Amino acid sequence: xxxxxxxxxxxxxxxxxxxxxxxxxxxxxxxxxxxxxxxxxxxxxxxxxxxxxxxxxxxxxxxxxxxxxxxxxxxxxxxxxxxxxxxxxxxxxxxxxxxxxxxxxxxxxxxxxxxxxxxxxxxxxxxxxxxxxxxxxxxxxxxxxxxxxxxxxxxxxxxxxxxxxxxxxxxxxxxxxxxxxxxxxxxxxxxxxxxxxxxxxxxxxxxxxxxxxxxxxxxxxxxxxxxxxxxxxxxxxxxxxxxxxxxxxxxxxxxxxxxxxxxxxxxxxxxxxxxxxxxxxxxxxxxxxxxxxxxxxxxxxxxxxxxxxxxxxxxxxxxxxxxxxxxxxxxxxxxxxxxxxxxxxxxxxxxxxxxxxxxxxxxxxxxxxxxxxxxxxxxxxxxxxxxxxxxxxxxxxxxxxxxxxxxxxxxxxxxxxxxxxxxxxxxxxxxxxxxxxxxxxxx
Numbered sequence: 001x002x003x004x005x006x007x008x009x010x011x012x013x014x015x016x017x018x019x020x021x022x023x024x025x026x027x028x029x030x031x032x033x034x035x036x037x038x039x040x041x042x043x044x045x046x047x048x049x050x051x052x053x054x055x056x057x058x059x060x061x062x063x064x065x066x067x068x069x070x071x072x073x074x075x076x077x078x079x080x081x082x083x084x085x086x087x088x089x090x091x092x093x094x095x096x097x098x099x100x101x102x103x104x105x106x107x108x109x110x111x112x113x114x115x116x117x118x119x120x121x122x123x124x125x126x127x128x129x130x131x132x133x134x135x136x137x138x139x140x141x142x143x144x145x146x147x148x149x150x151x152x153x154x155x156x157x158x159x160x161x162x163x164x165x166x167x168x169x170x171x172x173x174x175x176x177x178x179x180x181x182x183x184x185x186x187x188x189x190x191x192x193x194x195x196x197x198x199x200x201x202x203x204x205x206x207x208x209x210x211x212x213x214x215x216x217x218x219x220x221x222x223x224x225x226x227x228x229x230x231x232x233x234x235x236x237x238x239x240x241x242x243x244x245x246x247x248x249x250x251x252x253x254x255x256x257x258x259x260x261x262x263x264x265x266x267x268x269x270x271x272x273x274x275x276x277x278x279x280x281x282x283x284x285x286x287x288x289x290x291x292x293x294x295x296x297x298x299x300x301x302x303x304x305x306x307x308x309x310x311x312x313x314x315x316x317x318x319x320x321x322x323x324x325x326x327x328x329x330x331x332x333x334x335x336x337x338x339x340x341x342x343x344x345x346x347x348x349x350x351x352x353x354x355x356x357x358x359x360x361x362x363x364x365x366x367x368x369x370x371x372x373x374x375x376x377x378x379x380x381x382x383x384x385x386x387x388x389x390x391x392x393x394x395x396x397x398x399x400x401x402x403x404x405x406x407x408x409x410x411x412x413x414x415x416x417x418x419x420x421x422x423x424x425x426x427x428x429x430x431x432x433x434x435x436x437x438x439x440x441x442x443x
Contacts (some may be wrong), residue, residue, distance in 0.1 A: 021407040024330060029400050031326025037244065039316050039393045042279040054256040054277045054284065056100055057093035057137035057199040067093075067200040071193065074113055075081060077147045079193050090196020097195060098186035100261060101179040103130060107399065127261050128178030129168060134260060135161045135198075138205065145201035148194045149261055152185050154298060210255035214285055214302055218253070221346075223305045226250050228346040229314065233392070236385045242392045246314050249281060253313040255280035273297075275364070276304035276312035278322040283309035304364070307347060311339035316393030323391045332404055337369025338391050341377075343371060372410040 045051050049062030059067070067089055072080040082090070104127050105253055107115065124130065131420070138146035139161065140386055150161050157164065168175050185191055233243050256277065274285045285305050287294035315323035315335070324335040344351060344362065351364040377384040384401035390399050 021404070021411070025277070025400060025407065027330035028324055028334070028403060030324055030329065031321055032324070032395055032399070034320075037318050037321070039318060041319075042281065042317050043245065043248060043252070045279065046281050051280050051282070052277070053203055054262060054275070054280060054282065055199070055259045056097055056261045057196070057203060058096045059089065059093060059200060059203065063089045064200045064203055067196055068204065071197050073144065074176045075332050077144060077151065079148070079197070082193055086196070087193060091192045091270045093199045094186050094192040094195040097199065098183050101186065102184035104179050105183070124261060126175055126178065126252065128180065128182045129175045130260050131182050132161050132165055132168075132178060134202070136165055138202065143201060143205065143285045144412055145198035149198040152188075152191050152194055154186070157181070172291070203259070206259065207255055207257040210258050210284060212295065214255070215307060217299065217303050218255070218306055218310070219301060221310050222250050222253060225310050225314065225346045229342070232345065233390070236388055237390060238389055239394055241290070242394050246392050250310060250314050253283060253310055254403075256280065256284045258284045273301070276310045278317050281313045285315060304351075307341055307343040311343045315339070315391055324387065333369050333410065334387065334403065335391070336366050337373050338387060340364060340370040341367040341373040368413050369410065372406060372413055375409055376406055
């Protein structure tokens with residue numbers, strides 16, 4: 001995770017890429033005022049185990065548990081049988097894996113300019129190679145599912161996963177095509193149960209790894225976030241039903257299965273420090289480094305990321321909205337800014353820095369957006385109150401006016417930041433120094 005100075009984050013500011021503010025505000029207000037919103041649905045699904053895992057398999061938590069418990073396997077790692085429901089889950093998972101690899105092939109075949117025009121990105125450049133490497137890692141740990149899928153590769157290609165990886169390392173030009181090896185395996189109907197079991201075990205092991213690394217930090221963050229949220233919610237008179245739902249969402253927040261096939265596993269690949277999928281109440285922390293040599297973030301870096309992602313899990317959410325983000329990037333600026341502001345508030349503003357001239361800035365992602373919320377809370381408390389309430393599901397009459405004021409201040413903040421950067425760039429030394437600073441963001 002790279003820290004960001006205030007001057008770099010104007011590049012990363014979400015607001016500059018959005019439509020005119022009046023259009024943006026209309027989208028937000030219309031999205032949040034839908035009468036059919038069910039803000040308890042995500043909690044109900046989570047408790048039943050029906051929340052979708054952030055995983056290539058497409059499993060829900062309950063489906064994953066069923067695949068692991070209801071698949072009968074002999075001592076030679078051969079599948080003896082399963083229930084009809086497990087077979088159905090496994091076939092869907094194998095199809096999802098095959099489709100993912102085939103879609104990657106389609107992206108590679110496209111002209112880079114066409115990809116850019118269509119907004120298609122390749123976050124994970126080597127999904128097939130990464131998938132094989134992960135199998136090898138699980139084989140070394142004695143994973144039963146990895147042994148089973150290794151047998152599929154041996155049957156298909158006459159080579160173990162380890163042998164295939166050694167050949168790919170010797171012929172690095174072929175690494176780009178490794179996804180075709182995986183796609184072929186996943187397309188065989190007779191492999192569906194094996195792939196389904198491996199993907200379920202892989203998901204559980206990856207989730208467990210996140211717990212091993214970060215669960216003590218998560219518990220501490222949830223405690224401090226709950227306390228700070230409750231204090232602020234009481235001050236701003238948030239209705240009790242929204243307070244209790246939010247506290248329960250924070251309490252239930254755990255880790256996702258952290259699938260390296262989706263969006264990549266490192267900051268360098270995904271340009272994000274962590275991630276949260278709406279409705280899942282499950283977060284993840286990205287690695288540093290690169291795909292071939294990922295590195296763990298420091299405890300403090302992990303804490304900052306977890307604090308931000310817990311803020312997302314606390315937001316009011318339904319199938320269309322997460323906090324003030326109502327989909328298609330509408331409301332992303334105000335929503336992400338508030339999440340980071342509340343994360344900083346929970347930690348007693350650990351990333352607030354003071355310049356020699358006495359002015360202050362935030363050395364963190366979304367610094368311009370969060371500083372706008374800080375200004376709003378000090379100078380326009382009623383507007384901050386309306387936005388705070390909306391973030392947690394209670395819509396006040398003054399929301400539209402509050403959003404207009406927020407975007408007005410944010411626009412001025414961005415313009416001031418640009419002017420300050422332009423003044424710095426007149427100095428050759430500053431221009432040389434700042435070129436090496438690259439902004440990243442939380443989800």
